[in-house]
Amino acid sequence: MDFAFDARTEELRARLLAFMDEYVYPAEQVAHEQRARLSSPWENPPVVEELKAEARRQGLWNLFLPDAEYGAGLTNLQYAPLAEITGRSPQLAPTATNCAAPDTGNMEVLAQFGDERQKKQWLEPLLAGEIRSAFAMTEPDVASSDATNITTHIRREGDEYVITGRKWYISGAMHPDCNIFIVMGKTDPDGPDIRRQQSMVLVPRDTPGVTVKRAMRVFGYEDHYHGGHAEVVFDEARVPVSNLIGEEGGGFAIAQARLGPGRIHHCMRLIGMAERAIELMCRRAVSREAFGKALAQQGVVQNWIADARVAVEQLRLLVLKTAWMMDTVGNRGAHTEIQAIKIATPRTVVGILDRAIQLHGAGGVSQDFPLAELYAGARTLMLADGPDEVHQRSLARREIKKYL
Missing domain, CATH: 1.20.140.10 (Butyryl-CoA Dehydrogenase, subunit A, domain 3)
Structure with missing residues (x-):
């Protein structure tokens, strides 16, 4: 094992450290002051959009994605010291570089398992930082530490899936730019293999039957920079069968x-x-x-x-x-x-x-x-x-x- 940084990692580290010193750290107090004047606490302060534009201009964008077709094409070992640097300002730096959860995981899912239409409609705007997303798995009524416990039901009716269930601590869901949910639920709740009962479907935020009920706090914080953590109710929400990610039972x-x-x-x-x-x-x-x-x-x-x-x-x-x-x-x-x-x-x-x-x-x-x-x-x-x-x-x- 050789953990010495290669030339590309060294070059990116130097650029990212300079970006943090010149732009990110000075923006922390600015963002705090700007947020106090926003009409909605969930909007990005203007300085965040300025940081995103500068990071993209400098090529410090989508560093997390190992697929060179969509991201920087870095290995995990190359990305590790870069993610560490952004962790020094977790409220601003990951968002500024389009490397913030839950969007990172959702982009990885779409890049790896999405079909061409799903990539065009949702992955491309996520990669561009034009929209945000959320991953809806955790539920309040079951022990979600065991993911096989989830009770959200996804039943098929003709060419549509109908989703019913309640989720909470759904990160990013309060952000006004959060346009898409990846929802995990059971398409085969009585199936013999408990790890083949679940599927994932794409549910646009504006789908009838989707209600973002409230923001969930974490030790009193609402985590505005990451788009908050929401309780979300799906009440007979209907989406096309083509919104299935991968295959039924693959969730x-x-x-x-x-x-x-x-x-x-x-x-x-x-x-x-x-x-x-x-x-x-x-x-x-x-x-x-x-x-x-x-x-x-x-x-x-x-x-x-x-x-x-x-x-x-x-x-x-x-x-x-x-x-x-x-x-x-x-x-x-x-x-x-x-x-x-x-x-x-x-x-x-x-x-x-x-x-x-x-x-x-x-x-x-x-x-x-x-x-x-x-x-x-x-x-x-x-x-x-x-x-x-x-x-x-x-x-x-x-x-x-x-x-x-």
């Missing part, structure tokens, strides 16, 4: 294919969040005094910073190894590593952010620093894309199987 497999890259992308960005936290800790520590000396001279603060550095270096190596394996043996071959980083990264970064908040005192939980919002995002990732316990269960069973 579970498509979901697994979608979530593999999504999980590692989250972990890449989380490392960037941890680096931002360490930077803020160090700046705070050298600028404040308590009990007659700088915080940076307090032993406990030194321990926090040292432990954070060690943890980030460990996580980065594990993420890079996982990226390398996904590139060389495929997502299935890297299953154990994907689960390992999904377990280890959010919980470790939550710990680092917790110490950073403690070091900032009251400021750490305020709106004057990004730490509280970063904490909310990192803590949520211990649930999103499968809670820790599901990954632990699966990983442990795979380990035990070697000895049976």
Whole structure:
């Protein structure tokens, strides 16, 4: 395994770091001020559109997509350090570069499983950043940690599918530009194979019977930059059979294919969040005094910073190894590593952010620093894309199987 950055990665890193310094970090406060003046909290502040235009002009666009026909054609190993950089400003940088979830996963699904009409109608405008999308799988009435539990019903009537069900925490659904949902439901609820009961269909937002009921908060935050997280009701919503993605019964497999890259992308960005936290800790520590000396001279603060550095270096190596394996043996071959980083990264970064908040005192939980919002995002990732316990269960069973 050689994790040295190749020439293309080095060149993109340099450009992206310069873009962050020159455009993204200065825009954070501007975006906050502009949002307060918007007629709807879900609209993008004007500075976000300016960032998107500049990122596209600089060729820092769709970096996540390994398919060169649609994206930058980077491997997971090449993309990892770039996603880490955008993770330092998760509210702005992923959106600015068109590398924000859930659109990234939805674009991957359409690129891999969509037919030509679906790609033309939905993938192309997503790639251009002209529309947003949402992925509707999680439900409030069942334990969605087991995706086979979903109860949304997709029944066929002639040349149409009729969708009935209730979803929640559907990321991106509050954004006014969210024009399309990828909905997972059961087309064969009584089928003998519980992993062949589900299918995915494309449901335009303006379909009669689709109601975006309310925004769901995360630790009090509405996550405006990512288009929020909504409760969505499908009440006899009808779409053409041609809106099926792939084949009937293929929904579970498509979901697994979608979530593999999504999980590692989250972990890449989380490392960037941890680096931002360490930077803020160090700046705070050298600028404040308590009990007659700088915080940076307090032993406990030194321990926090040292432990954070060690943890980030460990996580980065594990993420890079996982990226390398996904590139060389495929997502299935890297299953154990994907689960390992999904377990280890959010919980470790939550710990680092917790110490950073403690070091900032009251400021750490305020709106004057990004730490509280970063904490909310990192803590949520211990649930999103499968809670820790599901990954632990699966990983442990795979380990035990070697000895049976």
